[in-house]
Amino acid sequence: MHQRFTPTTIVLLCLPPLLWAGNAVVGRMISGLVPPLTLNFLRWLLAFVVLVPFAGRVLRPGSGLWAHWRRFALLGLFGVGCYNALQYLALKTSTPLNVTLMASSIPVWMLGVGWLFFRQSVTGRQLVGAVLSIAGVVLVLCRGQWAVLMQLRLVSGDLYMLVAAFAWAVYSWLLTRTREPAQWRSDWSAFxxxxxxxxxxxxxxxxxxxxxxxxxxxxxxxxxxxxxLYVGLGPAVLAYCCWGFGVQRVGPEIAGFFTNLTPLFAALMSAAFLGQRPELYHGAAFALIVGGIVMASRR
Known part of the structure; x- marks a missing residue:
């Protein structure tokens, strides 16, 4: 049974989109310095080195990890091996604008994957919430001018990002199927x-x-x-920790709507660090995205 929203849960689910907004910007900036799949490997290798001193006990033969190796192999495939690798790969050929637009489909993937593979019903409120949330993302991407959307051109990177969104939805649903030792769920570093x-x-x-x-x-x-250092500690270790706890509290079908805060945070970062002042449509987009979250999460 999922818990209701609390201030702590909201913080847990808002922090990952904030860090992932920076991840997309950084990934684009260094796309010419390191291959995308290698970048994903290096970021997780750094995260592994950072976590070993705190949770290295789970790697021991008698820790219980190996009894659940199939589950963690799947979590590792979809969450660690695929999602950000596909995102970095998408940024090689696609623009951040298109990549963010493709990522805004995550709430829909969450509902679809839950319905198809995890026997979760989809409510009318969730569908309305998905429409409102995606409309907010589109409003940010087109900068309040719908004609901008007509100028978008899809390339191979956009397809990679759609596959990445599907992988993230599967990963998030797998997080709720807890079979590992109970103490692991409260020990984020071990999990x-x-x-x-x-x-x-x-x-x-x-x-x-x-x-x-x-x-x-x-x-x-x-x-x-x-x-x-940034992508290994922030978007990897800290964001995944917060996301895991948040998903277990409210469920992936609700948590998925928070991912659409990423483009809004990216716009705010541009205002803070690039001198681009916020516009009226940023406020309207925020209202739509939050409205979608509230609509989908009402009991």
Whole structure:
């Protein structure tokens, strides 16, 4: 039984979109310094190194991890191996505008995956909430001018982002199917490290294929080092921890609506760091997105 919203739950679900907004910006900035699949592997390798001192006990033979290896192999595949790898890959050929638009489909994927594979019913309120939330995202993307949408051109990166949105929906629903030891669900470092341990295998295989099949290269330097530090600690460790706790509190079908705060946070970051002042449509978009969340979460 999912809990009702509390201030703590709202913070848990708002922090990941804030960090992921920065992740998209940073990923685009360093797209020429490191191959996308390798970037995903390096970010999770750094997260693994950071978490081992706090939760390395879960890797021991008698910890209980290996009894649930299939579950964590799936969590590692969809959450660690696929989602951000596909996002970084999308940013190689697509614009941040298009990538964010494709990611706004996550609430719909959440409802669809839950209905198809997890026997969850979809209410009329959730459908209305999805429409309101996506409308808010579109309003941000078109900067309040609907004619801007007519100028969008879909490329291969947009398809990658749609697949990434599906992967994130599956990952979020898998989080609710808890079979691991009860103490792991309250120990975020142990639960996340167990996912990363298997996710590194998947992302390592993807990265190896990237180096074998393409002319991949890395431009080492302080810009890349600083970017890796950010994506490895913020959007990876902290965001995934908060998302996991938030999903277990309210369910993925409701939590999915919070992902549509990402483009709004990106717009606010532009205002803060790039001198682009907020416009009236930012306020209208915020009202639509929050309205969608409230509508979908009403009991």
């Amino acid at each position: 996340l490290l167990a996912q990363i341990a298997f996710g590194l295998v998947w992302s390592g295989l993807f990265s190896a294929g990237e180096w074998a099949l393409t002319d991949a290269h890395i431009v080492w330097g302080w810009p890349l080092a600083a970017a890796l």
